[in-house]
Amino acid sequence: MKVIIDCFGPDLGPGVMIEGASLYAAEKDFYPIFIGNEDQIKEELSKHSFKDYEIIHTDTYIENTEEPTRALRKKKDSSLVMALSLLKEGRADAVLSAGSTGGLLAGGLFLIGRKEGVERACLPVPIPKAKGHVCLLDAGANVDCSVDVIHSFAKMGSDYVRKVYSVNQPKVYLLNIGLEPGKGNKQTKESFDRLSQDPDLNFKGNIEARDVFNTDADVIVCDGFVGNIFLKSMEGFAEFIFSNFKSFLVKDSGAQEKNPLSEKMFQLKNMFDYKNVGAVPLLGIKGLVFKAHGSSNAKAIYSSLKQIDQAVDHKLADEF
Incomplete structure (x- = not known):
């Protein structure tokens, strides 16, 4: 290689x-x-x-x-x-x-x-959830996206997850401010309609940011502006929680090492550590x-x- x-x-x-x-x-x-x-x-x-x-x-x-x-x-x-x-x-x-x-x-x-049929290239990022990962795209490559581009992301993300994570019928969601079809701005409303009309997509509807970590979603689509804010907010909050966690434990270092809660938190920290993921491919x-x-x-x-x-x-x- x-x-x-x-x-x-x-x-x-x-x-x-x-x-x-x-x-x-x-x-x-x-x-x-x-x-x-x-x-x-x-x-x-x-x-x-x-x-x-x-x-x-x-x-x-x-x-x-x-x-x-x-x-x-x-x-x-x-x-x-x-x-x-x-x-x-x-x-x-x-x-x-x-x-x-x-x-x-x-x-x-x-x-x-770019490859044939691709509107724009995008960055798919694996986000940890209760079981496995969900693929979020775009994570920052395209800050302004048309409905056609969002639709293209959904198709690429679905194909990517099918290949990389061996998911037969990836569940696709649209990141939005509410669950109802009429929620969001002009772009998300029109994107919802477009994704709903694609018979080749297993589109399940809107998803709110707070539900990303406890979802059955395999793919979550959004423009790169929203996706990058979500990603960096997640990273910042995770860093804040884990960097301050030690203050809640007994200050004796030996006790901390044996503390089962500390061990679980270390495992959770690894789930959210982008350094374990490394880089992501530019799809398209x-x-x-x-x-x-x-x-x-x-x-x-x-x-x-x-x-x-x-x-x-x-x-x-x-x-x-």
């Missing part, structure tokens, strides 16, 4: 990309192609051991504050543009980036191309492009590479 790794992406710098790749290389042979500042990459590589690798030098990258389409045109030597171009040329099996979501989406569409384009969290650490990059390996094995690029 060959993976092009954008070293300019993460908030914590190129070191986490290389350390994460090293953790995965210790378990399974793969060929990383690191793109970024060569001196920085070599400095980080000196701390780890790789059987084989490649470095492609550039000092240019796309920032989160830049307008994606304009940045792609102006910065053809940026790490993201180079990574996507190499993928299109068949130089690797996948691209992994923790950089600009907008840049990755625009680059995936313009440089690699002609190639495997994975987006990792901007604040990813080495553990998250390691998990991302595991996800990519599974995607390559399942030949997801051929289907999504």
Whole structure:
């Protein structure tokens, strides 16, 4: 497996990309192609051991504050543009980036191309629930979505869950402010009608945010604006709960380790830790492009590479 790794992406710098790749290389042979500042990459590589690798030098990258389409045109030597171009040329099996979501989406569409019948590419994120996970899409790639786009998300999400999670008839819901069909804004009302009329979708209706973690849903669709707010609110609240939990336990460290409640909370924390999920694929384009969290650490990059390996094995690029 060959993976092009954008070293300019993460908030914590190129070191986490290389350390994460090293953790995965210790378990399974793969060929990383690191793109970024060569001196920085070599400095980080000196701390780890790789059987084989490649470095492609550039000092240019796309920032989160830049307008994606304009940045792609102006910065053809940026790490993201180079990574996507190499993928299109068949130089690797996948691209992994923790950089600009907008840049990755625009680059995936313009440089690699979208698949037939796809309105927009999107990011599917697994959200933990009482039993298993529910796939939420879009999680932030598209902040403004038409009814056609929402419908496209529902179809892609349903196909993705069917393939990846082996669910025969995925239950699809629309994230909304109420359960009744007439709830929501113009977009959600019209989306509800469109999804209800698709005989190939197992559409079950609206779902409220508070019910996401105790639902029978397999797929929840929304625009990327709503999806990203939901995702980051969930992450922030989970971090608040788990970081303050210790204050409710006996302060003796030995007692804490033996406390069954503490053990259960640790298990619950792992369920909500995005670092265990790593990256998610950009659905709808002609190639495997994975987006990792901007604040990813080495553990998250390691998990991302595991996800990519599974995607390559399942030949997801051929289907999504």
